[in-house]
Amino acid sequence: MKKTECVAMLLAGGQGSRLGVLTKNVAKPAVPYGGKYRIIDSPLSNCINSGIETVGVLTQYQPLELNDYIGSGKTWDLDRQGGGVHILPPYQKSTGSDWYKGTANAIFQNIPFIERYNPEYVLVLSGDHIYKMDYSKMLEQHKKTEASCTIAVLNVTLEEARRFGIMNANPDGTIYEFEEKPAEPKSTLASMGIYIFNWQTLRKYLCEDDAKEGSSNDFGKDIIPTMLGAGEKMCVYRFDDYWKDVGTVESLWDANLDLLNPNIDLNLADPNWKIYSKTHSLPPQYIAAEARVENSLITDGCEIYGNVDFSILFENVTVEAGANVMYSLVMPGAKIEAGATVKYAIVAENAVIKSGAVVGESPENTVDLDEWGIAVIGDGLTVGQNATVGAKVMVTEDVKDGERK
Amino acid sequence: MRKNNVMGVVFTNLNENLLPELTQERSMASVPFGGRYRLIDFALSNLVNAGIGKVGVVTKENYQSLMDHIGSAKSWDLDRKNGGLHILPPYGRAGSYGMYKGKVDALKGIYNYLENSQEQYVVLYDCNSVLNIDIGAMVEQHISSAADMTIAYRNGPLPSDPNVIAMEFSDERVCRVTMPENGRINGNYGLGIIVIARSLLMSLVSDASAENKWHFARDVIMPNVDKLIIKGYRFDGFAANMDSAQTYVEVNMSLLSSDVRADLFNRSRPIYTKVKDAMPTRYGIASHVENSLIADGCVIEGSVKNCILFRGVKVGKGACIENCIIMQGSVIGNNADLKYVTIDKGASVGANRELCGAPSYYIFIKKGAEV
Numbered sequence: 001m002k003k004t005e006c007v008a009m010l011l012a013g014g015q016g017s018r019l020g021v022l023t024k025n026v027a028k029p030a031v032p033y034g035g036k037y038r039i040i041d042s043p044l045s046n047c048i049n050s051g052i053e054t055v056g057v058l059t060q061y062q063p064l065e066l067n068d069y070i071g072s073g074k075t076w077d078l079d080r081q082g083g084g085v086h087i088l089p090p091y092q093k094s095t096g097s098d099w100y101k102g103t104a105n106a107i108f109q110n111i112p113f114i115e116r117y118n119p120e121y122v123l124v125l126s127g128d129h130i131y132k133m134d135y136s137k138m139l140e141q142h143k144k145t146e147a148s149c150t151i152a153v154l155n156v157t158l159e160e161a162r163r164f165g166i167m168n169a170n171p172d173g174t175i176y177e178f179e180e181k182p183a184e185p186k187s188t189l190a191s192m193g194i195y196i197f198n199w200q201t202l203r204k205y206l207c208e209d210d211a212k213e214g215s216s217n218d219f220g221k222d223i224i225p226t227m228l229g230a231g232e233k234m235c236v237y238r239f240d241d242y243w244k245d246v247g248t249v250e251s252l253w254d255a256n257l258d259l260l261n262p263n264i265d266l267n268l269a270d271p272n273w274k275i276y277s278k279t280h281s282l283p284p285q286y287i288a289a290e291a292r293v294e295n296s297l298i299t300d301g302c303e304i305y306g307n308v309d310f311s312i313l314f315e316n317v318t319v320e321a322g323a324n325v326m327y328s329l330v331m332p333g334a335k336i337e338a339g340a341t342v343k344y345a346i347v348a349e350n351a352v353i354k355s356g357a358v359v360g361e362s363p364e365n366t367v368d369l370d371e372w373g374i375a376v377i378g379d380g381l382t383v384g385q386n387a388t389v390g391a392k393v394m395v396t397e398d399v400k401d402g403e404r405k
Numbered sequence: 406m407r408k409n410n411v412m413g414v415v416f417t418n419l420n421e422n423l424l425p426e427l428t429q430e431r432s433m434a435s436v437p438f439g440g441r442y443r444l445i446d447f448a449l450s451n452l453v454n455a456g457i458g459k460v461g462v463v464t465k466e467n468y469q470s471l472m473d474h475i476g477s478a479k480s481w482d483l484d485r486k487n488g489g490l491h492i493l494p495p496y497g498r499a500g501s502y503g504m505y506k507g508k509v510d511a512l513k514g515i516y517n518y519l520e521n522s523q524e525q526y527v528v529l530y531d532c533n534s535v536l537n538i539d540i541g542a543m544v545e546q547h548i549s550s551a552a553d554m555t556i557a558y559r560n561g562p563l564p565s566d567p568n569v570i571a572m573e574f575s576d577e578r579v580c581r582v583t584m585p586e587n588g589r590i591n592g593n594y595g596l597g598i599i600v601i602a603r604s605l606l607m608s609l610v611s612d613a614s615a616e617n618k619w620h621f622a623r624d625v626i627m628p629n630v631d632k633l634i635i636k637g638y639r640f641d642g643f644a645a646n647m648d649s650a651q652t653y654v655e656v657n658m659s660l661l662s663s664d665v666r667a668d669l670f671n672r673s674r675p676i677y678t679k680v681k682d683a684m685p686t687r688y689g690i691a692s693h694v695e696n697s698l699i700a701d702g703c704v705i706e707g708s709v710k711n712c713i714l715f716r717g718v719k720v721g722k723g724a725c726i727e728n729c730i731i732m733q734g735s736v737i738g739n740n741a742d743l744k745y746v747t748i749d750k751g752a753s754v755g756a757n758r759e760l761c762g763a764p765s766y767y768i769f770i771k772k773g774a775e776v
Binding site: 285 | 439440441479480660661663666669670675676677678680682683684685686687688689690691692694695696697698699700701702713714
């Protein structure tokens with residue numbers, strides 16, 4: 001069996017609680033994105049395109065949809081002999097069992113999995129971001145610098161730096177200090193949560209960390225600072241392409257609509273770096289004579305009889321005559337009935353917006369912009385006829401006819 | 406229908422001479438259809454949806470495009486350990502005398518494949534029609550009616566395909582089979598789908614080929630109308646035989662009707678096809694689309710009316726296309742004006758070009774052409 005040089009460990013267990021009802025029944029990496037993808041397609045596709053064929057996906061929270069989606073990994077060419085994608089939930093051992101207590105603990109509990117491949121390097125990823133990245137280039141730099149740990153960083157503005165884990169690095173790229181959400185940032189290199197470790201080194205620190213009382217078993221809070229303190233050589237790998245967090249309703253909506261922005265070059269079907277996804281066999285979309293579609297992304301199975309502007313419609317969405325969808329995301333199987341209006345909103349899978357209902361509000365029509373935000377309709381819910389759902393409202397149960405929320 | 410009791414045999418080279426515009430370099434089975442399909446997708450999907458897990462695909466010539474489309478057959482759930490899809494190219498049998506002369510000859514050519522199979526029944530399937538049919542129900546009727554052969558048929562105007570058979574019934578049994586020269590008369594006509602016991606099929610094929618007879622309808626069905634119990638399985642849904650370029654255009658365009666879509670793309674019996682990993686279709690700022698069927702991966706910046714756009718088609722700014730069928734990856738330049746045109750895969754129409762066919766005479770632009 002060919003030796004595995006690098007195993008990727010994808011942390012996909014988080015709840016993504018800031019996404020509220022969108023992650024009530026599914027883990028964040030399984031949240032739909034871009035009309036036909038799910039968030040996890042980004043790191044999985046990056047792995048295979050980077051030549052990394054062995055990927056562990058660590059699941060914990062509501063994994064069913066994610067497990068079903070990943071399946072044997074064939075979609076991303078990760079259905080392989082001696083490698084491929086593996087779903088890794090917490091499991092019972094002869095010494096007992098534990099949920100994953102933190103990001104580092106999740107990897108710690110899966111040391112046996114990594115040992116099966118005996119790699120030289122381990123790449124730690126999260127399933128929370130949309131980006132295209134060649135990890136093999138990061139690995140090349142890691143090998144060249146002979147670092148124990150390489151951390152991918154994004155150059156952000158000084159203002160934004162206050163929200164991130166910031167790496168303070170020397171001109172040669174070696175990190176001398178790490179500050180979590182600094183009030184006075186000394187640098188603008190924000191950690192992307194993407195790390196490459198020498199496996200034997202990581203293994204050592206994971207075991208030590210697990211034995212430490214009071215550790216939160218987290219990469220950012222525990223492992224990285226400890227390694228830095230112990231004098232390990234740690235380097236930054238600079239990344240300067242598109243990278244978007246999708247951890248909040250606003251950022252998810254924003255990341256999606258970025259696909260409609262002509263100034264942002266994000267081609268998910270670039271033959272040199274394809275983002276793969278698993279879809280159902282559906283017929284092509286139908287745009288009716290009375291429909292008006294502009295500046296939008298629409299995919300298979302949709303039937304459009306109404307108006308769609310600056311929006312992303314996922315598979316099998318129906319927009320009836322006289323309905324309006326603007327600046328919104330409509331996820332698979334949802335139905336917007338005649339005369340309903342959806343604007344600045346996210347309508348989750350299989351939700352139904354009944355005729356005459358109004359969901360969301362434009363920021364131009366809002367007096368107090370602090371009160372404005374993206375409206376969200378949870379999956380499978382119904383918004384009744386002529387009901388109103390205001391800006392920033394998150395609907396977690398059916399809205400009755402005529403109700404105002 | 407007991408699982409694994411039925412296998413399929415799909416014929417892929419049929420009547421290419423009726424649709425030469427699209428079959429220069431491909432078999433009928435490979436002819437693109439409906440925005441994202443090829444004709445064989447309907448055959449494979451109908452068989453798989455009935456629970457059939459073993460399908461032999463008989464090829465004769467021009468089958469590279471078909472092989473590329475099928476790949477490992479995973480898209481149709483036919484990448485299996487037990488059964489699965491097998492491409493059966495010609496010259497497969499020692500002692501065969503060259504290119505198949507007809508279906509009987511082809512079946513003789515795959516005799517070993519039939520002999521080595523365990524399935525009790527075979528569904529013979531002609532690829533040149535588009536329909537969504539419950540093969541499972543057809544097989545059930547075949548078994549419960551104790552027929553020797555069951556032929557799927559429809560009642561209506563006969564296709565002008567000279568190989569189509571017309572059937573007359575007496576007491577639910579087929580009593581007469583003809584191949585009428587003049588198409589478009591009304592009657593019961595075969596849909597090219599036949600259920601028959603494998604052992605019976607093998608002996609009929611043996612007998613016919615021993616007498617140097619190679620036409621299935623004329624040499625196997627017709628002479629045996631009295632000796633065998635031949636029944637019909639009536640199908641009333643949407644069905645179309647690709648019997649001419651004009652029919653090809655009309656059938657594609659009929660997908661603009663929601664009733665036809667609901668029938669053909671029945672969600673409980675989906676039509677599967679090869680996955681392409683394209684992005685969703687992008688509608689630009691000045692784009693204008695009306696009454697059209699659009700596949701994924703398109704970028705539309707112009708005006709599209711009454712059209713079928715296959716995957717990855719680009720329509721430039723100011724371009725105006727009406728009543729057109731544009732196949733995979735073709736590019737329509739800025740300000741081009743097209744009416745009643747069918748464009749094959751990977752072609753391009755330059756900026757400002759004007760092409761105008763007529764409703765009864767579409768212009769066909771061939772694969773890879775640059776206009």
